[in-house]
Amino acid sequence: MARVLSGIQPSGQLTLGNYIGAIQNFVKLQDEHECFYMVVDLHAVTLPQDPAALREQTESVAALYLAAGVDPSRSSIFIQSHVPAHAELGWLMTTLAYMGELERMTQFKEKAAGRESVPAGLFVYPTLMAADILVYNADLVPVGDDQKQHLELTRDLADRFNGRYGETFKLPEPYMPKVGARIMSLDDASKKMSKSNPNPNSYIALLDEPDVVRKKISRAVTDSGREVKYDPANKPEVSNLISIFAHCAGLTVEEVERRFEGQGYGPFKKELAECVVAVLEPLQARYREIRGSGELGRVLKEGAERAAEIANRTVALAKERMGFLPPR
Ligand code: ATP
Ligand code: MG
Numbered sequence: 001m002a003r004v005l006s007g008i009q010p011s012g013q014l015t016l017g018n019y020i021g022a023i024q025n026f027v028k029l030q031d032e033h034e035c036f037y038m039v040v041d042l043h044a045v046t047l048p049q050d051p052a053a054l055r056e057q058t059e060s061v062a063a064l065y066l067a068a069g070v071d072p073s074r075s076s077i078f079i080q081s082h083v084p085a086h087a088e089l090g091w092l093m094t095t096l097a098y099m100g101e102l103e104r105m106t107q108f109k110e111k112a113a114g115r116e117s118v119p120a121g122l123f124v125y126p127t128l129m130a131a132d133i134l135v136y137n138a139d140l141v142p143v144g145d146d147q148k149q150h151l152e153l154t155r156d157l158a159d160r161f162n163g164r165y166g167e168t169f170k171l172p173e174p175y176m177p178k179v180g181a182r183i184m185s186l187d188d189a190s191k192k193m194s195k196s197n198p199n200p201n202s203y204i205a206l207l208d209e210p211d212v213v214r215k216k217i218s219r220a221v222t223d224s225g226r227e228v229k230y231d232p233a234n235k236p237e238v239s240n241l242i243s244i245f246a247h248c249a250g251l252t253v254e255e256v257e258r259r260f261e262g263q264g265y266g267p268f269k270k271e272l273a274e275c276v277v278a279v280l281e282p283l284q285a286r287y288r289e290i291r292g293s294g295e296l297g298r299v300l301k302e303g304a305e306r307a308a309e310i311a312n313r314t315v316a317l318a319k320e321r322m323g324f325l326p327p328r
Contacts, residue, residue: 005037009041024068024177039058039061076306087131122215130154140175205282
């Protein structure tokens with residue numbers, strides 16, 4: 001069975017972008033693959049996090065995986081920092097990477113922009129992400145389009161390691177939705193929707209109340225036209241809303257266009273809001289049940305145990321190949 005690995009940072013409230021770009025595929029892939037889904041807390045601290053908020057968000061992300069349909073009897077769900085092999089292989093990958101290639105990463109450039117001092121962890125973020133994937137020899141990595149460049153770097157690092165020390169790591173492939181791999185901000189369609197955006201009106205959080213969802217969608221920026229047409233180059237805002245509609249209603253982009261032919265943005269936005277609410281309401285009900293049940297502790301413990309078994313073996317092999325003296 002091919003192996004799947006992915007993760008989301010507990011750096012804020014999960015958004016519809018995370019759901020469409022990543023979590024929907026987490027659920028889809030678990031039928032026919034061996035899946036590992038983690039909450040990447042070690043990545044979240046590449047920018048400062050309030051300790052109490054980090055703890056709460058870490059649990060919240062794990063509970064949202066379950067609420068969205070990730071099934072712990074088929075998939076291993078765990079917290080990245082509970083499996084120390086990630087950090088250990090992360091260091092080895094950092095020694096393999098070049099400054100120049102890390103400087104080219106657009107996520108680094110975007111997140112470092114405007115900061116007076118840039119944390120070194122933000123710079124080496126992609127080497128830890130490479131370790132996350134390679135430590136399981138994952139075949140497929142369900143991610144949004146923004147992570148494609150990091151995945152290419154992961155393949156380069158794996159290839160470099162294999163060339164220097166002998167065949168050790170598999171080269172992973174990204175797995176992205178055809179439409180919706182990059183959901184854009186509601187207030188600015190030139191930026192992707194991000195949970196760490198300080199403006200909550202830029203995203204729809206999976207835990208937003210129905211009325212909040214309705215308000216955010218009604219305020220979402222559109223062009224001055226009225227045609228509901230998918231044309232990302234000329235109508236980025238409306239195209240983004242059509243992608244969201246298509247995913248939430250289980251329709252194709254063309255079906256959405258046809259449905260709103262000649263109707264204008266008003267009715268489209270109204271129905272879009274109800275579609276999103278129809279997806280989020282049952283998810284939120286399951287989320288509340290899971291948070292109240294105490295089930296999460298057991299799931300995360302078992303997940304980390306299964307993950308560590310594989311991860312520890314990989315790190316031991318990588319260290320042996322590199323010439324580290326094994327402990328006696
Ligand atoms: P942050 O702003 O803290 O980076 P984020 O919303 O970008 O948060 P991540 O934890 O960095 O979320 O990414 C989790 C997953 O969600 C990744 O697979 C990423 O590619 C995907 N993702 C994030 N934003 C979007 C988006 N706007 N559209 C589609 N997929 C997305
Ligand atoms: Mg991100």
